[in-house]
Amino acid sequence: MLDKLKTIKTSFQQDIAAAADLEQWEAMRVKYLGRKSQLSEVMSMMKTLSAEQKRDIGKQANEVRLYLEAVLEDMRNALEAKGAHANQIDVTRPGVKTTAGHLHPLTRVEDEIKRIFLSMNFSVVEGPEVETEHYNFDALNIPANHPAREMWDTFWVKPGSKTAGAPRNLLRTHTSPMQIRYMEKHTPPFQIIVPGRVFRYEATDASHEINFYQMEGLMVGPDVSLANFKYIIEEFFKEFFNDPDMQFRFRPSYFPFVEPGVEVDIKRKGDSKWLEVMGAGMVHRNVLKAVGYDPNIVQGFAFGMGTDRLAMLKYKIPDIRFFYNGDLRFIKQFKK
Ligand code: YSA
Numbered sequence: 001m002l003d004k005l006k007t008i009k010t011s012f013q014q015d016i017a018a019a020a021d022l023e024q025w026e027a028m029r030v031k032y033l034g035r036k037s038q039l040s041e042v043m044s045m046m047k048t049l050s051a052e053q054k055r056d057i058g059k060q061a062n063e064v065r066l067y068l069e070a071v072l073e074d075m076r077n078a079l080e081a082k083g084a085h086a087n088q089i090d091v092t093r094p095g096v097k098t099t100a101g102h103l104h105p106l107t108r109v110e111d112e113i114k115r116i117f118l119s120m121n122f123s124v125v126e127g128p129e130v131e132t133e134h135y136n137f138d139a140l141n142i143p144a145n146h147p148a149r150e151m152w153d154t155f156w157v158k159p160g161s162k163t164a165g166a167p168r169n170l171l172r173t174h175t176s177p178m179q180i181r182y183m184e185k186h187t188p189p190f191q192i193i194v195p196g197r198v199f200r201y202e203a204t205d206a207s208h209e210i211n212f213y214q215m216e217g218l219m220v221g222p223d224v225s226l227a228n229f230k231y232i233i234e235e236f237f238k239e240f241f242n243d244p245d246m247q248f249r250f251r252p253s254y255f256p257f258v259e260p261g262v263e264v265d266i267k268r269k270g271d272s273k274w275l276e277v278m279g280a281g282m283v284h285r286n287v288l289k290a291v292g293y294d295p296n297i298v299q300g301f302a303f304g305m306g307t308d309r310l311a312m313l314k315y316k317i318p319d320i321r322f323f324y325n326g327d328l329r330f331i332k333q334f335k336k
Contacts (some may be wrong), residue, residue, distance in 0.1 A: 005064050105334040109311040116239050122191045127178035133168045135177035140257040141286045148256045153201040171199035175216035183291040188298045189221025206319040213307035220300030229301035243268045259284045278305035
């Protein structure tokens with residue numbers, strides 16, 4: 001037992017030199033003075049000894065205990081004085097530069113579009129990404145089996161109900177369904193834009209994604225005309241591309257929910273060819289009637305543009321897939 005007491009003391013002396021903070025100090029205290037320590041083992045064996053041995057070994061064991069306690073106490077005071085708490089901040093160390101995140105280029109472009117339309121008194125509204133067939137197609141004057149449905153390759157959502165005739169759901173193929181949802185609940189005059197994510201079941205390439213963003217616009221009121229549309233949209237693009245002298249071309253086009261329908265092309269300073277930037281038109285009489293408006297009293301224009309395509313033009317990005325592949329080397333270029 002005397003040998004054991006000696007070993008405890010030697011091993012303590014070696015160990016204690018390594019205690020650099022209060023956490024390690026506590027581990028040391030438990031190891032040498034805790035209930036399961038070797039010293040406590042020696043103490044509990046005392047009762048097996050004769051009275052004489054007890055006196056002798058008991059005295060030595062007590063001395064070792066007092067020694068351990070004294071050294072530990074000194075050590076603790078020293079560590080506390082140094083402020084060496086395990087979690088303590090060392091204020092003398094040099095600071096670490098924090099890296100702040102930043103907005104994705106598509107978010108920046110969407111924000112910029114919103115800013116311009118808000119300045120023209122438009123409101124921003126949003127709608128669901130999972131839509132019903134009714135809002136995405138039927139209410140927009142695109143009944144089932146209409147060939148125009150081919151314009152929007154669709155991701156259908158598995159039906160939750162097997163009931164025949166239950167409404168079918170889909171991932172919205174454009175932001176136009178929000179025109180209907182908004183008109184059903186509001187009375188003209190109003191002007192809104194609808195930013196949002198849309199989905200199409202089509203092959204991807206440098207200018208096509210299956211998931212991309214659109215910005216819808218709708219203005220309805222008495223005497224709203226195509227001339228109003230032309231003015232607003234020209235103001236918008238001039239500001240968006242910061243090019244007051246850009247040229248515009250309005251070509252006839254077809255969308256079932258407008259009549260007439262137009263396609264807008266722009267040519268900016270330095271562009272060698274016309275760039276197609278949006279589909280638009282005067283809201284079709286059938287659509288106005290379906291939401292309970294009288295088309296002889298109110299008219300409206302609507303438009304839809306691809307946010308990704310505008311971002312590509314603004315920042316000269318050759319491939320839409322860069323926006324989505326999560327490569328930080330690309331994204332970090334858009335830090336302001
Ligand atoms: C037309 C008339 C209105 O009164 C209102 C809205 C519209 C737009 C219509 N809802 C629509 O979706 N037309 S579109 O199929 O031609 O798409 C509009 C824009 O989305 C395109 O001009 C293009 O910029 C973008 N787009 C279409 N498919 C895309 C895409 N962007 C990326 N990937 C795709 N796969």
